[in-house]
Amino acid sequence: MRRITLRTGIRWKITLAIAAVGALTALALSLVVHSAARVSMLESARDQELERVQYIARTPDAGRKPIWGAKINDPDLPAELREKARSGRRGTYIHESPKRVPEVWAAVPLGNGQVLSMHHPFRESANMVRDLDRALVVGSLAVVIGGSAMGVLIGGQISRRLREAAAAAQRVAHGDPEVRVRDAVGGVVRDETDDLARAVDAMADALQQRLEAERRVTADIAHELRTPVTGLLTAAELLPPGRPTELVRDRAQAMRALVEDVLEVARLDGASERAELQDVALGEFVSRRVAALMPDASVRVVADEIVSTDPRRLERILGNLLANAMRYGRAPIQVDVEGRVVRVRDHGPGFPEALLREGPSRFRTGSTDRAGVGHGLGLTIAEGQARVLGARLTFRNVAARGGAENEGAAAGAVAVLWLPEHAPTATGSFPIIQLPG
Structure with a gap:
């Protein structure tokens, strides 16, 4: 019950x-x-x-x-x-x-x-x-x-301080390290709300330091691996033709791609990436990139619109979504463009429940029905690049048609990219728009 x-x-x-x-x-x-x-x-x-x-x-x-x-x-x-x-x-x-x-x-x-x-x-x-x-x-x-009037006044004051503390904590959770809950709460009277705000600030600082240390270690390790991996690729080119040589080259290429992906994730985690904005026709841009990246995928432009975005990062997001659909899903793969929204759908078994519930996680490729090759960094990078663009990337499954025997089954995975109406500024923030009147 x-x-x-x-x-x-x-x-x-x-x-x-x-x-x-x-x-x-x-x-x-x-x-x-x-x-x-x-x-x-x-x-x-x-x-x-x-x-x-x-x-x-x-x-x-x-x-x-x-x-x-x-x-x-x-x-x-x-x-x-x-x-x-x-x-x-x-x-x-x-x-x-x-x-x-x-x-x-x-x-x-x-x-x-x-x-x-x-x-x-x-x-x-x-x-x-x-x-x-x-x-x-x-x-x-x-x-x-x-x-009752006194309760409304007192409770309203406490409720306002708690709401401001919650809003500041949400901003910290979304990656804004400059926000301090204690400053957001404000007020002259000191009470338990200030103790809570100071505790949240201390916890956020500790987590930020730990994440920064982990990001630094990951970036350093990946950076140090680039030189030996490059040497390994060069040495593989000198090997005589044959099946063993192909296997060595393939694994070396995979290792090099993994090192580059880890470096990119470390840069995205550092919150120092900035978008280089250009005005592009979204429908035309997506059509040309999909034709180059995956000719077998179908593109449908419902409504085209001029958007201010970073073409290189947008292409990276689109490429990772298509690669994920091709690797873990099944054909046909459809790409729809409607205004500022881009949808990529496959007809495979759908996203795992953990990804739908918690979002992409690095080095986790999902359940066995979607597992295979890969390191789980593709969607993580796509989500990080979307965050740099100020966009939102969501994931859902399409329910399968049929009776009770198909209940809970998926008939495909859908990744939806929502581009913002106002592009981020050079500092990574978003402008405050004054509405008429």
């Missing part, structure tokens, strides 16, 4: 947390204040009612005609309060009804078994309690809204 995940920003998580805490705090305080206020008002009403009935009991006509609505032996007097008064004690009682306002009773004994009592509804105090409840609700809403 697939897990259902909810994606939301840290701003709204902080806002929700503050709003929830504020709401719970306001609710708890409102309940406490409501209960305390009601109890205090009821106790005050009890005392007032008891003082009134005691004052009436002290008047001369209390036993015959009591004043202020007091009654003698009131039949509606609650039984508990009546028994208490007949036993010679004074007391009060709260009579609550679900549909009526509570009533406050007070009773005192008069002697001869008579009980003087009076009662009043808890109406004014109940209205005060309702007003207090309204004020508590308004105050609670104000606390929740204010806390």
